[in-house]
Amino acid sequence: MSRDFNSLMKAIKTQGFSSLSSSSSFRLLSKLILFIIIIGFITYTFHSFSSDNVANFIRPSSSNSTNNVSSIIRPSSSKLPKNSSANFDCKKTKKETTQLHHLVFAIASSSKVWQRRQNYVKLWWKPDKMRGFVWLDERIKNQTFDHQLLPTIKISSNTSEFKDQYNNDESAVRIARVVSETFRLGSHDNVRWFIMADDDTFVVTDNLIRVLRKYDHNQFYYIGGSSETHVQNIIFGYNTAFGGGGFAISYPLAKALAEIQDTCMKRYNNLYTSDHRIQACMAEIGVPLTREVGFHQVCYI
Incomplete structure (x- = not known):
């Protein structure tokens, strides 16, 4: 792909667009457009996966645990009260049934x-x-x-x-x-x-x-x-x-x-x-x- 791109650019510099045959011009332009699209997609994908917001949502760091989903579902032990436990006792939290x-x-x-x-x-x-x-x-x-x-x-x-x-x-x-x-x-x-x-x-x-x-x-x-x-x-x-x-x-x-x-x-x-x-x-x-x-x-x- 890079070889075709270089050939196209060289032809344009030496001969100009008008001197290229219609079939050759169309083929080289198509490859150029495809090359630009692929480069753009790779750049966008790389940028998206390197974003801090996405990275923190998927795999939050310990320094920002209060702002992510993981800290809500399973808080770190350092943030729990001394008498708390991440595994709640069902017997303690179960509502009492109606009695006399x-x-x-x-x-x-x-x-x-x-x-x-x-x-x-x-x-x-x-x-x-x-x-x-x-x-x-x-x-x-x-x-x-x-x-x-x-x-x-x-x-x-x-x-x-x-x-x-x-x-x-x-x-x-x-x-x-x-x-x-x-x-x-x-x-x-x-x-x-x-x-x-x-x-x-x-x-x-x-x-x-x-x-x-x-x-x-x-x-x-x-x-x-x-x-x-x-x-x-x-x-x-x-x-x-x-x-x-x-x-x-x-x-x-x-x-x-x-x-x-x-x-x-x-x-x-x-x-x-x-x-x-x-x-x-x-x-x-x-x-x-x-x-x-x-x-x-x-x-x-």
Whole structure:
């Protein structure tokens, strides 16, 4: 190639372009153009591979490790804290699965029936492992309870400001607010779920925990079941979780409910049951019922 190039240049100098034959000129010019292209490609390739930016990306030097991909994926030992390790311990970083101590129970009852219904709660309550409260309408006088075997008793706040067109002693409003009132008590360390239940609800804790582990407690979840009586579902709707079977509300949803529930229920004073009022507020927040067949509500009508 270099010999052809030299011949072409010599011919141009001695004879000029006009004296070259057309075929010879075309052939030599073609070789000249090809020669220039090859030289340009070799120069560009050499320059590209010798670039500091490309070289550092492919094989970063130790002096510039903070600005390359390698330093992000596998930092040098000199930059790690003394107590750190490039190989993380999975046991230490693994998120704890939902356990019984992550649950807080809000149990709705009344002063008229608690003396009898407490025996139902004793069947499943584990005082040394569970957290929760029983909400009554007023204090019970001259009656004794084994507080060590039962949840803590709380008295519901006054609900006279809520108009109830059915005149049912404001019980529906009071019971609908037990989750919100439980949330407002504070002490939310490691709380993931609030469980609403009636005083005659029987809770199988192992089954409940297994169900809740399926869901992300950091998201809005309203989990429960419809009634097993068709007439009840027709009256109150299939999107309502029935408190007789219990239902679960994730922590962030309980927080949102506590913030809006009082004003929400004033708008729905035409609804009859506490469960229906809770569902109405959930609908305003924009959270549908997540159905789990394990929450059994049996109504005898």
